[in-house]
Amino acid sequence: MPVDDLHKWLTHLVASYLEKDPDEISGSVSLATYGLDSVYAFVMCGDIEDHLDVRLEPTVAWDYETIDALADHLSSLVEQP
Structure with missing residues (x-):
């Protein structure tokens, strides 16, 4: 999956967790700044795993x-066609 598509998908995912418009989410601002806590980070990790069919460490949102x-x-984890 191209990085631009991942960026867009992640932006919408984070916006849905925070109940914000995706346009309010900047890719360069830390997720913690938006108030993404450990519960949401864990849920996000599971959503990413399901969407991309990859296994991730639960700390990926902090790393x-x-x-x-x-x-x-x-x-870099997802094979490009």
Whole structure:
């Protein structure tokens, strides 16, 4: 999956957790700044695993703390066609 598609999908996912418009979410702002807590980080990890069919460490949201960093990391895990 291209990194741009991952970025868009992650932005919408985070926006849905926070009940915000995706346009209010910046890819360069840490997820913790938006108030994404450990419960949401754990749920997000599961949603990413289901969507991309990959296994992740539950700390992935803290290891890659912005949508930009997370999308870059995930794109390296998913095979490109």
